[in-house]
Amino acid sequence: MSRHEMGEKTLLIIPPVILIATLGCLEFITRMEILPSLFFPPPTVVVSTLYRMTTEGALLEHLAATVTRLLTGFVLGGIPGMILGMMMGWSLPVRRIFDPFIAALHPVPKISSLPIIMIIFGIGFVSRTIVVAVASFFPMLINTMAGVRQIHPIYFDVAQNCGASRLQVLRRVVLPGATPFILAGVRLGLNVSLSISLAVELLLADKGIGTLIWMAWQTLRIEELYATIVTAAAVGISIRLFVQFLLSRFVPWDSKTRT
Amino acid sequence: MSRHEMGEKTLLIIPPVILIATLGCLEFITRMEILPSLFFPPPTVVVSTLYRMTTEGALLEHLAATVTRLLTGFVLGGIPGMILGMMMGWSLPVRRIFDPFIAALHPVPKISSLPIIMIIFGIGFVSRTIVVAVASFFPMLINTMAGVRQIHPIYFDVAQNCGASRLQVLRRVVLPGATPFILAGVRLGLNVSLSISLAVELLLADKGIGTLIWMAWQTLRIEELYATIVTAAAVGISIRLFVQFLLSRFVPWDSKTRT
Amino acid sequence: MSFECRNLAVTYKTQSGGLEALTDVSFTVSKNEFVCLLGPSGCGKSTILKIVAGLLDPTAGEVIFQTQGTNGKPLNAMVFQEHGVFPWMNVLENVAFGLEMRGVGRQERNEISHKFIERVGLAHFEQSYPHELSVGMRQRVSIARAFVNDPEILLMDEPFGSLDAMTKLVMMEELLRIWSAEKKQVLYVTHDIEEAILLGDRVLVMTGRPGRIREDIRIPLPRPRDLRDRDKAEIIEIKEHIWTILEEEVRSSLEGSQ
Amino acid sequence: MSFECRNLAVTYKTQSGGLEALTDVSFTVSKNEFVCLLGPSGCGKSTILKIVAGLLDPTAGEVIFQTQGTNGKPLNAMVFQEHGVFPWMNVLENVAFGLEMRGVGRQERNEISHKFIERVGLAHFEQSYPHELSVGMRQRVSIARAFVNDPEILLMDEPFGSLDAMTKLVMMEELLRIWSAEKKQVLYVTHDIEEAILLGDRVLVMTGRPGRIREDIRIPLPRPRDLRDRDKAEIIEIKEHIWTILEEEVRSSLEGSQ
Amino acid sequence: GETPERTKLKVVESPYISWAVIHIAKENGCFEDLGLDIEFVVMRGTRESLPALAQGRLDVVPGFITPGYLNLMYRGADIRFVADKGHMEREGCAYRAFLAKRELVESGRLDNFENLRGLRIAGERTSTSYYSTSCLLAKGNLTPDDVVWIDLPTAAKQAALDAGAVDIVNASEPWITRIVQSGAGVVWLPAREVVPDFQHSFIMFGPSLLEEDRDAGMRFMVGYLRGVRIYNEGKTDRNVLAISRGTGLDQDLVRDACWPPIRETGEYDTESLLKYQAWATDEGLIDGVVPVEGFWDPSFIEHANRVLSEGN
């Protein structure tokens, strides 16, 4: 693969260079009013807005609220998703029984069902967290299931031959064997949960990045909208770094890991 | 795995049995007003509403509109996602360059950015389809990438040794080797695209399941809401059957495929 | 203890109906016996081992075990033909896996494993992951794992196939040492006729697919045997005999395929 | 044509720094030569083959090819020690893969592939997928693939290791037939000393890790050779010589590990 | 007399101009001496608040008309409108209006309602937007089928009008002021001219205040009407500030925008709602017409007005 190992350094520099070039172009285009500046503020304005929102406004507080919601939801939805996914990937009967229900529940619109959920679970924290949790449940489940199914059968044979109990197989074969896909699920799940967190905040919360997005639209301060989107993007980058860290930690055999 | 092969027949019967039992319970609970029937109509009412909406209303027409939107969006987003995912999984430089941008763009809230997209791409079909496309782009990309990375390096060596061109490696090694995860991505992508289609219709369209959901909320005819959710669930089941068909067709070596 | 295979038959499900891999396979492995299994490629040797290990249900027939108290030892341990070394565990963890499953504490299992890792010549590689090993090294990991498991029955599917002649010899000596010291039963699949004769009390020679036991040859060599001394008249005689059978079976299956 | 390895050295990156796998490996394979590579497990044989195949860049040194017009033949074809049979293709597709890559039409490549599939005894399994095959059968798929590719240089990494003695013999005869008819160069890794002597014009014996070429032994047997006639005095003599080297190298590396 | 025991109330708060009274009452402490601990629950849509109100999880929803309320009442839910929170007067500024490009208005094409045929009209898909539009079209003997109806998120209307992608937009404040100030369009027709007196906003109680603790409802209403009085002082600095805080809008924009009129007594125009219901029934949006006593409970404002007039 690494025929002519392109300078590692060069590779790391390219994305920032592209980014800066793009921003430069945008700055030019918007300053020239080629795009309407009402809806497309120059990047420098967005950056200074970001700075203002951080220092004067409570951007970081909002960010903290969103991240808390996101992580709580992800833990509450992703981990059950992973566990059920392991069972479903591992055992044909479990898969046969659960998969139709999973398939049917997956597309139930989460945000639209929120009011119904609020009747059952109240108007507070629980309902808001449930939709976020449900959102990451599915990618975790489906990826874990696919990940377990691709584990070579010989590893199950070896484990059984070594006298592993079902729990041990789960912990020492199913889980590590599916890790690369569980981690892809983590990445997808965290992002979906983030989207749903924002949507929930847009509707209901008085804190969070989603609230800021709503506010930006309502007041038509488009530069604030972009500033919040940049914040969301930063969360996205953190998610990637986190998943990458997990990969390098738990997938030692993927020599191509050091991305 | 199939130690004491549980009767295949038995397994197929279990889900419907569970479903019917659950519906029976719900019927009882709602008829007894243990749950308020105003918001939790008995399943039989939902079924008859479904029947009424199909015969009198234009449920099937709405369904067709949603499915068209969903498939168009998925094709426009999922296929590029798959192709870029194959490149990123395969080549470290490509991954290094694109991954930060993918990570940053992933969490940009799709529905909240719709007005901006409409300013750029106009208020019609294009804008509405772009958000649906973007939604399935990410799961396809991330799953394909993870899928390609788990392909054993020896297959790349064999292909290279057999004189495969880059395109041939892509078609004969990267693509089939990643298929199980691409299909998990298809399942996730179709479901996400469905959600976003519904959300777009909820906001904008005059046809589609999302419109029906909007209407049901607007008039608080909750039985219609449930009927549309059931319709969405049916789409979910179809997605699963479709992916299952693809699996049995394209992953012959997964002997555990016959789910 | 001993075990007996009775009329085993296996038909694999395939797209094109079924593939008859084994038919009417019966044999007994008595207490402390070392039995070798020889046969043309694809005749069902691995299939037999998987059935004895309880990893595959035969389509017909059964395996009967006569055990008397297991002393906490696992019933059997298998060296898989494809190694089956976990890529997510380093060499030490791979070798200690069986002990870990039996709940042996970390310190103790590392000590035991360490000893066997040394014997297979991988002491410098305890912390390495399988993708950093050569094929032969991975095979040795899987051998060490089976030895560490210390089972009553050792099932070995071409355990030394990827090792150079000398390393193979050392491993075989170790195997014989363990076997004679602890009096296990060994069912040993090999492709090397000489190896089978040198190691086994009996050699079972199989037919081509669908596999049956064609001949059950008792090896009259005394123990302990010198694994380097391959030119004894008895050995050569048996070798020739087996060779003839094999030739017949392979020729017919190769021709049948044309 | 011929090729020459000059001062190859490979150091693999590992967690704990680097692992020196090869050091200063130099040898030449001349026109039409059949060269065998022998050495202790883990000494770097597969690494050498991968370098010659152009799949791995050496840390130092280079491989120099002297070619004269390729006639559309690929430069080299490798039989991988781990087979590398694509699970998503059936046997026919796997064997025809190289031809497909070279743009040979379906009909023609199926005809050619079919011929070789028959020769390796898998005619009944053309439509089967690898997971339905035994290990030895998978190895034969990978052999057929290399033969079909019809390269100038054949690189074979223990190509017959998972085959029974008789099938192996048939395959070896086929290999010699192809080699002598088409005058390829062969670089052949094996663990079996006798096999190396019977097949090769030269046998390169390697040291333990880090691997070097310790001895380059010319085999003075005339061609064509009878692969069954293993008891000639020359053979036994060379065999003993190699055995001694191997014993030394393995002992030292096994002891070094303890 | 005696100090009433303190009661917890959950009141929905939304950052819109039509919630102005709530913002003002909150800022001015109108509820403070009433023994009420008010928790303002942020909800930005009716969808989320309605089921919760009907279940008693929320106590007070200041709302904006949708057919859903009426259907719930029709089906027997225990919710009632209890006070005015904004309606359309025949005179005054335009809180909701139809806007068009200046050229289109000046061309005279819009002078005759029949000329609306074939034009592209953008609005939100709320029934109020749709209601006023279909009443508009009815004036030219047209139906919504005779024009091109385009759903747009409010934020995209301005750009769409500017770009000429639509001809007429139906908008409310503060978007009207924004569009006019940006020059993208001008007010062509205030909605009050097609749906005069339309009672679009209200305070609504659920079972908790209608049944279980009417007294708390009475007290809440006192505070609310106090707020209305302050609101009706007009665009005073403190009102502008309160609304600006509650909505996040710039003070200038709040000052420039039209504030919907609210009756000081909280009196509700039941007549206009019956008219609306007739239309909604025709449209199939509601199951049937809810009679006045089914949707309107005047006892709270009656009590509050008594208390307030005694106080003054």
Ligand SMILES: Nc1ncnc2c1ncn2[C@@H]1O[C@H](COP(=O)(O)OP(=O)(O)OP(=O)(O)O)[C@@H](O)[C@H]1O
């Ligand atoms: N999972 C499977 N599905 C279908 N057929 C199978 C399967 N596993 C093995 N077979 C078939 O069963 C036969 C016996 O296979 P087995 O692996 O037992 O052979 P073997 O004697 O171990 O061969 P080798 O010496 O090559 O390892 C083969 O013909 C093979 O094609």
Ligand SMILES: Nc1ncnc2c1ncn2[C@@H]1O[C@H](COP(=O)(O)OP(=O)(O)OP(=O)(O)O)[C@@H](O)[C@H]1O
């Ligand atoms: N990807 C890798 N990363 C790190 N070390 C490696 C890697 N591949 C091989 N090695 C090391 O390089 C050495 C040589 O490996 P190689 O596979 O060439 O040996 P070999 O001679 O083919 O052995 P065998 O006969 O067992 O197949 C071994 O010590 C191995 O641990």
Ligand SMILES: [Mg+2]
């Ligand atoms: Mg086998």
Ligand SMILES: [Mg+2]
């Ligand atoms: Mg090797």
